[in-house]
Amino acid sequence: MATARDAWPNVRFDEAAVAAFFAERLDPGDPDKALAATPVADLALAAACVAQEPTAHAAFDGILAEVEFAGASVRARPDLVDDVKQMLRVQLLVAKDGKPPGLVGYRGKGPLRGWVRITATRELIRQAKKRAREAPLEPDRELVGALGGVVDPALDALKAEYRTEFAEALRAAIDDLDAEDRTLLRQQIVENLSIDEVGAAFGVHRATAARWLSRARGALVSATHKRLAERLKVSVDEIDSVMRLVSSQLDASVVRMLRDKE
Numbered sequence: 001m002a003t004a005r006d007a008w009p010n011v012r013f014d015e016a017a018v019a020a021f022f023a024e025r026l027d028p029g030d031p032d033k034a035l036a037a038t039p040v041a042d043l044a045l046a047a048a049c050v051a052q053e054p055t056a057h058a059a060f061d062g063i064l065a066e067v068e069f070a071g072a073s074v075r076a077r078p079d080l081v082d083d084v085k086q087m088l089r090v091q092l093l094v095a096k097d098g099k100p101p102g103l104v105g106y107r108g109k110g111p112l113r114g115w116v117r118i119t120a121t122r123e124l125i126r127q128a129k130k131r132a133r134e135a136p137l138e139p140d141r142e143l144v145g146a147l148g149g150v151v152d153p154a155l156d157a158l159k160a161e162y163r164t165e166f167a168e169a170l171r172a173a174i175d176d177l178d179a180e181d182r183t184l185l186r187q188q189i190v191e192n193l194s195i196d197e198v199g200a201a202f203g204v205h206r207a208t209a210a211r212w213l214s215r216a217r218g219a220l221v222s223a224t225h226k227r228l229a230e231r232l233k234v235s236v237d238e239i240d241s242v243m244r245l246v247s248s249q250l251d252a253s254v255v256r257m258l259r260d261k262e
Helices: 002-007 015-023 031-036 040-050 054-063 066-073 078-093 112-133 153-161 163-176 179-190 195-202 206-232 236-248 250-260
Strands: none
Touching: 002 040, 015 040, 040 054, 040 112, 054 078, 054 112, 066 078, 066 112, 078 112, 078 179, 078 195, 163 206, 179 195, 179 206, 195 206
């Protein structure tokens, strides 16, 4: 514990939780030898993160800089690096669907930074391959007909005549978002994280997370509004009623596109 506190002076450690975490990972036959061969400060930090200690999550943000180094090594695009960094923050720190945070997979066999870099490199390569496999967007009912049960002649006409334009405007609007807003929307809409879980992933209060999510949704609606007006070469006012409907049913419209951005 002294070693851990020296390495992470701003982290609050629960000694019992750390001890239990170590006990599951070290050879009980020769604990002195096991401890001598283990990066104990890193393993203690992982234990505190898994225990959902906010100060540990804040310290782990420094470890996540390894994603950037991994991105440079595989020559990943900056937007992909940003997306993977946010993705790993959630995967490694947040429990979901009864499953523990991904950091439980860290066994202390080497430095935590190295483990994160390897994890990030694999994820960057996987995501880059996934993007390369993406086919051009095909307009379909899931995207353009997201407002299924709503009766609106203007909207029906728009969907029938400008199906591709609407889909491409929405895709362009998603691309216009910064990495944080895309991640926020994906976490809530695709991964079904609650506001509390989003807040935990970013290390902020749920009220802050709610404001961020509202901002991200507003940014996507505004960008789609602008892109659609540009593509259809009509005034912004002419598509106001359509965009109000799109905004009210935004989740169904963007699930597929945000999933494609994973």
